[in-house]
Structures are given as C-alpha cells and as structure tokens.
Amino acid sequence: MSTRAPAVEARQLVKTYPGGVTALRGMDLTVAPGTVFGLLGPNGAGKSTTVKILTTLARPDSGTAFVAGHDALAHPDRVRRAIGVVAQKSGADPVATGRENLLLQGRLYGMRGAAVQRRADGLLDRFSLADAGKRLVKGYSGGMLRRLDVALGLMHRPEVLFLDEPTTGLDPEARTAMWEEISRLAGDEGLTIVLTTHYLEEADRLAERIAIVDRGRIVVEGTPDELKGELRGDAVHVELRADAGLEAVTALAGLPGVHEAVAEGRRVSVRAEDGAAAVPVLLAALERAGATVAAATVARPSLDDVYLRYAGRRFQDAESEGAATTPEPALAGGAR
Amino acid sequence: MSGQALAHTWYMTQRQLMSIFRQPVFLAISLIQPVIWLFLFGNLFRKVVELGGFGTTSYLDYLVPGIVVMSALGSSMWAGTGTLEEIERGTLNRFLTTPVSRNALMNANVAQNGIATTAQSVVILLLGRAAGAGYPGGAVGLLILVVASMLLGTVFGALSNAVGMIVRERESIIGINTFLLMPLTFLSTSFMAPSQMPGWMRDIATFNPVNWAMVAGRSALGPAPDWSLVLTRCGGLLLLALAAVALSTRTFRSYQKSV
Numbered sequence: 001m002s003t004r005a006p007a008v009e010a011r012q013l014v015k016t017y018p019g020g021v022t023a024l025r026g027m028d029l030t031v032a033p034g035t036v037f038g039l040l041g042p043n044g045a046g047k048s049t050t051v052k053i054l055t056t057l058a059r060p061d062s063g064t065a066f067v068a069g070h071d072a073l074a075h076p077d078r079v080r081r082a083i084g085v086v087a088q089k090s091g092a093d094p095v096a097t098g099r100e101n102l103l104l105q106g107r108l109y110g111m112r113g114a115a116v117q118r119r120a121d122g123l124l125d126r127f128s129l130a131d132a133g134k135r136l137v138k139g140y141s142g143g144m145l146r147r148l149d150v151a152l153g154l155m156h157r158p159e160v161l162f163l164d165e166p167t168t169g170l171d172p173e174a175r176t177a178m179w180e181e182i183s184r185l186a187g188d189e190g191l192t193i194v195l196t197t198h199y200l201e202e203a204d205r206l207a208e209r210i211a212i213v214d215r216g217r218i219v220v221e222g223t224p225d226e227l228k229g230e231l232r233g234d235a236v237h238v239e240l241r242a243d244a245g246l247e248a249v250t251a252l253a254g255l256p257g258v259h260e261a262v263a264e265g266r267r268v269s270v271r272a273e274d275g276a277a278a279v280p281v282l283l284a285a286l287e288r289a290g291a292t293v294a295a296a297t298v299a300r301p302s303l304d305d306v307y308l309r310y311a312g313r314r315f316q317d318a319e320s321e322g323a324a325t326t327p328e329p330a331l332a333g334g335a336r
Numbered sequence: 337m338s339g340q341a342l343a344h345t346w347y348m349t350q351r352q353l354m355s356i357f358r359q360p361v362f363l364a365i366s367l368i369q370p371v372i373w374l375f376l377f378g379n380l381f382r383k384v385v386e387l388g389g390f391g392t393t394s395y396l397d398y399l400v401p402g403i404v405v406m407s408a409l410g411s412s413m414w415a416g417t418g419t420l421e422e423i424e425r426g427t428l429n430r431f432l433t434t435p436v437s438r439n440a441l442m443n444a445n446v447a448q449n450g451i452a453t454t455a456q457s458v459v460i461l462l463l464g465r466a467a468g469a470g471y472p473g474g475a476v477g478l479l480i481l482v483v484a485s486m487l488l489g490t491v492f493g494a495l496s497n498a499v500g501m502i503v504r505e506r507e508s509i510i511g512i513n514t515f516l517l518m519p520l521t522f523l524s525t526s527f528m529a530p531s532q533m534p535g536w537m538r539d540i541a542t543f544n545p546v547n548w549a550m551v552a553g554r555s556a557l558g559p560a561p562d563w564s565l566v567l568t569r570c571g572g573l574l575l576l577a578l579a580a581v582a583l584s585t586r587t588f589r590s591y592q593k594s595v
C-alpha cells in the first residue's frame with residue numbers, strides 16, 4: 001500500500017475568496033490510497049474549501065493538488081473521472097426521482113444502456129432506497145437524501161470518494177446508519193475516502209488518519225491513537241469559583257507529573273500521567289494559590305483534548321466562534 | 337460541438353423539461369395565462385380595428401402574434417430563478433464536479449427555453465385558430481413567428497440567467513421582471529397598430545426587441561409579408577440572442593470562480 005502513490009496530495013494550498021476571507025493559509029494534505037482520512041475542524045475552518053479545491057470546483061490562489069495521480073489544476077477533467085463527491089449541501093435534483101438522479105449521474109460519466117440501469121438499481125438496493133427510488137427526491141427524509149447523495153457519488157465507481165460532513169443534520173439513528181454505511185465502503189476494494197466532520201466521535205470512529213484543521217491550516221495529523229497518545233496521560237479539568245488567573249496556572253505547572261496547564265475563563269486544564277492521583281495534589285496547590293475550586297473532573301484523553309492542545313482552544317468554543325464569524329453558516333441540512 | 341457535449345446537452349435539457357412537467361401548477365399557469373390575455377384583450381379592444389392601420393378587419397388576427405411574443409417574453413424572463421435554485425440547492429455544483437461538458441450546462445438552458453417557448457407558442461396559435469383567428473401567411477408565417485418568439489425568449493432567458501448568477505437573489509429577478517414586463521409589452525405594437533400609437537411611443541418601440549419579434553412575426557403571418565422587415569428584425573434578434581448567450585456564458589465562468 002505504501003508503495004502506491006498517494007490518493008490525495010495537496011501542498012501549501014492558499015485560498016482567498018472574493019470579499020477578502022482567507023479560507024486556506026497553507027493547507028498540506030497527504031492521503032494514502034485505500035484509507036479513510038478524516039478532516040476534523042470547527043465551522044469556517046476551511047474543510048469545505050479544501051474539498052472544493054480537491055474536487056476541481058474551486059481553484060486555489062497558490063499551491064498544488066494531486067488527486068488519484070492527476071493534477072487537479074492542470075487536468076481537472078481527469079480528476080473528475082476518478083472522484084466521487086458528496087458535498088456538504090445535497091446536490092440531488094428534488095423534482096426527479098432518486099433513480100432518475102442516479103441514471104443521469106451515470107450517463108454524465110459515459111455509462112450507457114443496461115449497465116447504468118443495473119448500477120443504479122444495485123445502489124438503490126444497497127442504500128435501502130429500492131422503493132423510494134421511484135419517488136421524487138423532494139419527499140425524502142434527511143437520512144434518505146444523504147444516502148442518495150452517497151449513492152450518487154459512488155455511481156461511476158470512483159477511486160477517491162469525498163464526503164463533506166455526511167452526517168451533519170441527521171438524527172442519531174440516521175447518523176449511526178450512515179456510519180455503518182461508510183465503514184462498509186471503507187472495506188471496499190481500494191476505495192479511498194476523504195471525510196470532513198465537526199464530530200470528534202465521527203472522526204475517531206471512521207477515520208484511520210485524522211487531520212485537525214483550524215483557521216485554514218492543518219494543526220496536527222496522525223492516527224486517532226497517535227494523537228491521543230501524544231497527550232501522555234489523562235486530562236484533569238478544574239472549575240474555579242472565579243476566573244483562573246495566571247497564578248493558578250503557574251501554581252500547577254511546576255507540580256511533578258503535571259504537564260501543559262491551560263487556563264480558560266474559570267477552567268484550568270492540565271495533563272497528568274495519573275489523573276486520579278493528581279487531583280488531591282492539584283487541589284492543594286490551587287488552595288495555596290488562593291483559588292476556590294468548584295469541581296474537578298478526570299478524563300481519558302479524547303480528540304477534544306487533542307484539539308485543545310493543538311488549536312489552543314476547546315472545540316466547542318471554536319465552533320461557536322466559527323459560527324459567529326462565518327458569513328455563510330453551514331445549513332442545518334437534512335431537515336425533514 | 338463534440339458528440340459527448342451533444343449527448344450531455346440532451347440529458348440536461350431532458351432533465352429540465354421533465355421538471356417543468358412535474359410542476360403542473362406552473363405548467364397550467366403558463367398555458368392558461370395566454371388564454372386569458374387572448375380572451376381579455378380580444379374582447380376589450382375588439383373595436384379598435386375600426387380605427388384602421390391594423391392591416392386586418394379582425395382584431396384577433398392582429399392580437400394573436402402579439403400574445404405569442406408576449407408569452408415568450410413572460411415565461412423566459414424567469415429562467416434566472418431556476419438557475420438560482422440550482423445554485424442554492426447545490427445541484428449545479430454537483431454537476432460541476434462531474435465530467436459534464438460545461439457548454440452543455442449552458443446550452444441546455446437555451447434548448448429547454450427554446451422548446452418550452454415553441455410549445456407555448458403552438459398552443460396559443462391553436463387556441464387562436466379555434467377562436468377564429470386567421471393566419472394568411474400560412475406555414476412559413478407561423479414558423480417565422482415561432483422562431484422570432486423563440487429568439488426573443490433566448491435573449492431574455494439568457495439575460496435572466498446572467499442576472500441570477502450575478503446578483504444571486506430571487507427578489508432582484510422578481511423586481512427587474514415586474515419592472516420590465518409592462519413597459520416592454522406596452523411600448524410595442526402588441527395591442528395597438530403603430531399608426532395609432534403616439535409618435536414618441538412608436539419611436540421607442542422601434543428599438544424594443546419585443547416589438548421586433550412582433551413586427552416580424554405579424555408581417556410573416558399576414559397576407560403580404562414584408563420580407564426585408566422580417567429579415568432585419570429576425571437578424572437583430574439573432575444577434576441579440578448570441579450576445580445574451582455570450583454574456584450568460586461569461587457570468588457562468590465568473591460563477592465558477594466564486595464557488
């Protein structure tokens with residue numbers, strides 16, 4: 001596998017939209033063939049922009065992008081034949097049936113006759129849309145629509161499949177079903193999947209490698225275990241009664257077995273090799289520093305901690321900040 | 337155009353026509369509206385032929401080509417809202433990530449609009465005939481009228497698409513259309529013979545492409561067509577149509593840059 005050329009290789013992508021928003025500031029990405037790669041990041045991080053460039057929809061201001069061995073900037077037509085795309089917004093035609101959508105998609109890739117019909121019916125079956133396939137797409141539920149989107153992306157048997165937030169807006173049940181579908185796809189011979197998501201859990205569960213995107217750049221990349229492993233030990237979060245000052249942080253930073261103290265408002269977070277053992281020591285140190293403790297929690301490392309470590313803020317905060325500054329907020333797609 | 341681009345144009349055209357048929361209310365309105373025009377204006381202005389200058393003694397004969405052209409204008413003007421919807425839904429972006437011929441996407445708009453306008457014109461002509469209108473110009477005259485209204489539809493359909501892709505706001509298209517429809521219609525010979533129009537209106541009408549389509553179609557359909565008039569007006573429409581399609585192709589390119 002490692003001897004094959006990367007399925008996706010992007011170098012130093014920079015993209016500024018008309019209007020002055022710089023969406024990407026030097027995005028680097030390498031995806032090995034046959035793997036599932038997760039791009040994880042909050043609203044406005046630049047995930048969709050990256051996908052748009054890799055899928056030939058948008059052009060970067062500078063940088064290079066190779067997909068399935070083809071130069072996406074010099075030969076977008078070759079890339080288009082090799083990729084399947086499920087965009088953040090469903091692109092299905094609502095006034096056509098699911099089956100008609102699939103047939104047209106196949107024909108655009110040059111599929112003809114009985115072959116295109118068989119492929120469409122096969123995909124409808126596979127995505128539990130056999131009955132729905134005869135109905136107009138405008139009557140589909142969010143989950144059905146998203147499954148049809150994935151089927152559209154797979155119609156011509158692409159080498160690389162891009163899934164831009166495949167589960168955003170789905171209810172938990174539909175989300176779980178979609179996860180199973182994606183896991184199954186990942187097992188398919190040779191298919192490479194590039195997946196973007198807001199959900200730490202989703203990336204953790206589906207992706208073999210994850211890159212965390214923040215403000216138009218990759219801040220860290222690795223397997224979920226590598227990323228969590230790098231954090232060495234447990235996260236201990238302490239809630240204070242008043243804002244945590246610098247004193248609280250300095251009081252903790254020097255303690256044995258404690259690393260990386262970070263204060264955010266009333267919350268102080270540290271990493272400790274043994275979280276449970278560290279708690280009494282931390283509390284005592286805080287008390288000496290004059291801070292009153294409201295609560296303390298110990299957690300095994302999660303991707304959220306990884307995010308905090310590399311982006312310098314919590315994922316939730318980045319989300320709401322992104323939502324507040326993003327002029328074009330993500331549609332809560334898939335409303336029933 | 338390559339064979340593939342032709343095939344893609346056909347698939348995309350077919351898709352758009354299909355979606356018109358699936359919107360029965362829209363379909364019904366675009367067919368009933370001309371009937372109402374024919375009925376209302378046919379009765380309201382019946383007596384104006386007595387003023388003279390209409391070249392016929394039946395007002396209906398005069399009115400039918402006017403309604404054909406007016407309907408072509410009225411339905412094509414909304415093309416931009418369809419394009420806008422495709423942008424908003426993400427359908428256009430989905431197509432842009434496939435190997436679909438970029439020209440096919442634009443050509444399909446033109447082809448779909450042309451086919452729809454032709455169908456609408458034929459229906460109006462049949463209804464007019466049923467109501468007693470005569471078409472002395474015969475088949476050639478009918479063909480020229482349909483072609484002229486199709487060209488006019490192409491002009492306004494392409495302009496509407498261009499506006500849709502530039503402003504990206506349904507409200508702007510609605511505003512522009514309601515603002516333009518009446519002046520374009522009444523500053524033409526749709527209801528009134530040129531000799532009965534105030535001089536300044538007649539002068540403006542000379543530059544109104546809607547009027548070109550009417551004048552050409554009406555003359556070709558009349559008993560004694562003025563071929564030089566027909567040719568110059570249709571030629572003008574053709575040039576305008578080419579320019580409008582070129583403009584909308586350009587705005588399509590700039591859309592692709594802004595995705």
Ligand SMILES: Nc1ncnc2c1ncn2[C@@H]1O[C@H](COP(=O)(O)OP(=O)(O)OP(=O)(O)O)[C@@H](O)[C@H]1O
Binds near residue numbers: 017021046048328595
């Ligand atoms: N077509 C556009 N025109 C102008 N600005 C845009 C456009 N698309 C995205 N942006 C801006 O570029 C930045 C990155 O957007 P992008 O859609 O790539 O983020 P994202 O990570 O996909 O976010 P989300 O999770 O909300 O989908 C944001 O600030 C966004 O507002």
Ligand SMILES: [Mg+2]
Binds near residue numbers: 047049088165330
């Ligand atoms: Mg996005």
